[in-house]
Amino acid sequence: MNFELETKINEQQIKELGGLIKDAQKILLVGHKNPDGDTIGCLTAMVEYLKSINKNYAAFSADELPVNLEYLKHSLEIRSDKNIFNHSFDLVICLDTADLKYSGVEIELNRLKERGVKIINIDHHPSNYGAINIVDDQASSTTVILYDILRVWRVVINKDMATSLLAGILVDTMNFMNSATNDKSLGLSAKLLQQGAKFNMVSRQLYQTKTRDGLKLWSRLLKRLKKNDTLNIAYSVILAEDIEEAGTEETEGMSNFLSNLAEARISMIIKEIRDGEIKVSIRAIDKGANAAELARYFGGGGHKKAAGFTIMGRLEQEGEGWRIV
Numbered sequence: 001m002n003f004e005l006e007t008k009i010n011e012q013q014i015k016e017l018g019g020l021i022k023d024a025q026k027i028l029l030v031g032h033k034n035p036d037g038d039t040i041g042c043l044t045a046m047v048e049y050l051k052s053i054n055k056n057y058a059a060f061s062a063d064e065l066p067v068n069l070e071y072l073k074h075s076l077e078i079r080s081d082k083n084i085f086n087h088s089f090d091l092v093i094c095l096d097t098a099d100l101k102y103s104g105v106e107i108e109l110n111r112l113k114e115r116g117v118k119i120i121n122i123d124h125h126p127s128n129y130g131a132i133n134i135v136d137d138q139a140s141s142t143t144v145i146l147y148d149i150l151r152v153w154r155v156v157i158n159k160d161m162a163t164s165l166l167a168g169i170l171v172d173t174m175n176f177m178n179s180a181t182n183d184k185s186l187g188l189s190a191k192l193l194q195q196g197a198k199f200n201m202v203s204r205q206l207y208q209t210k211t212r213d214g215l216k217l218w219s220r221l222l223k224r225l226k227k228n229d230t231l232n233i234a235y236s237v238i239l240a241e242d243i244e245e246a247g248t249e250e251t252e253g254m255s256n257f258l259s260n261l262a263e264a265r266i267s268m269i270i271k272e273i274r275d276g277e278i279k280v281s282i283r284a285i286d287k288g289a290n291a292a293e294l295a296r297y298f299g300g301g302g303h304k305k306a307a308g309f310t311i312m313g314r315l316e317q318e319g320e321g322w323r324i325v
Contacts, residue, residue: 005148006184007136014152017093017120017132024091026056028112031078032097033062033104034279036252037171037206040069040078041143042095042122045164047074049155060084062104066252068209071201072167073160082108091118096142096168098125098301122146124172125292125303137303140180143168144188159196166197170206172306174256179287179305207253214250217242221254226321227264234264234285237315237322240272255306259283266291270322272315278324281308 005011021027029046031039043059050057051074059078069075085108092112100106100119113119121130124139139145143165150157157165169189173181176189193199210218217238225236236258243249251271258267265286271279280298282291284305291307300309313324 003151005151006188007139007145007148009134009136009145009148011152013132013134014149017134017149018153020091020118020120020132021050021053021055024055026058026087026089026091028084028089028092029057029059030092030094030097030103030105030109031059031061032102034273035061035063035065035069035078037069038141038143038168039096040065040072040075041141041164041166041168041171042146043078044072044074045143045146045150045161046093046095047077048158048161048164049150052155058084058087058089060105067250068205068252069167071205072164085112089117091120093120093122094130095122095146096124097121098123098127098303099129101299102301122149125301140182140185141168141172144185147188147192157192157195159198162192162195162197163202166192166199167202167206170202174259175203175207178256178259211248211250213246213248216246217248217250218254221269225258232265233268234258234261234266235268235270238269238271239315240274243272255281255283255308259285261285265289266294270315270324273310276312276314277310278313278315279308279310282306 029043031043047059061078061080064080065075097103100109118131121127121133122145123135124137124142126137127135136145147165169185173185220242221236227234255269261267266289267283267285269281273279282295284291290304292302292304295302295307295309298309302308315322316325
């Protein structure tokens with residue numbers, strides 16, 4: 001090999017995965033629930049690769065894609081119908097999914113494991129649940145890891161792959177504004193631009209596609225912004241009725257936006273999602289804060305700067321604050 005990897009991953013594991021893909025008859029790609037640009041960037045780049053080698057595949061996300069990610073090629077091939085698990089697969093590749101619970105289809109994936117189907121874990125969160133774990137928790141995004149995997153396989157990265165990979169970097173670095181921004185994320189982004197990535201389109205779609213109804217949700221988020229001075233945590237809530245009244249679920253980017261606060265160590269968005277579920281997204285603002293540690297306390301996960309968890313209940317206002325009932 002005459003190039004240096006961007007990440008600290010095991011080349012032998014990558015070659016082993018390449019052999020499994022070559023031998024597989026049908027491959028299932030899985031991203032995490034409530035998908036963002038990193039998991040969708042990985043899924044769409046992998047779809048492009050599997051198409052190029054004529055592999056039979058399917059791609060799945062437990063939740064529908066945000067509208068602002070549908071511009072990525074192959075994004076509309078990603079299904080959210082769990083009936084997909086009625087089909088036979090002999091290899092599953094999980095992308096940017098810290099654990100099976102975070103996939104939103106833990107039961108279905110465990111059933112596949114029980115039948116002997118190998119599950120591969122490619123991630124930049126600390127995780128170790130796969131038959132092969134290709135993980136670097138220092139990588140700025142999982143798309144950075146996938147870039148290295150494709151290079152080891154000697155794949156020519158075309159403009160569609162490059163655009164998908166760049167989307168993951170831009171989302172997880174907040175457009176090069178958070179602590180994940182470093183020489184490697186900037187250097188790789190430059191390489192992807194040379195390979196045809198459409199930076200202006202990605203940046204515009206991620207950060208400049210708010211609708212009027214979507215901004216109504218944002219106005220409620222900001223109106224309810226509170227700070228717990230004892231814990232030094234800033235937080236806000238989005239109710240199910242807010243989403244229903246606005247007629248949109250344009251909440252993508254809210255958590256990262258609140259992380260711009262200079263007056264708190266941690267920011268949280270507490271959002272009612274469906275069927276009595278509440279999703280909590282956590283961002284570490286202070287360098288010494290650990291979002292993953294807080295999320296794990298409530299059964300969730302993630303990494304130091306960004307994490308989350310889901311619990312059952314609904315939000316109810318109590319005085320100046322909120323409680324979960």
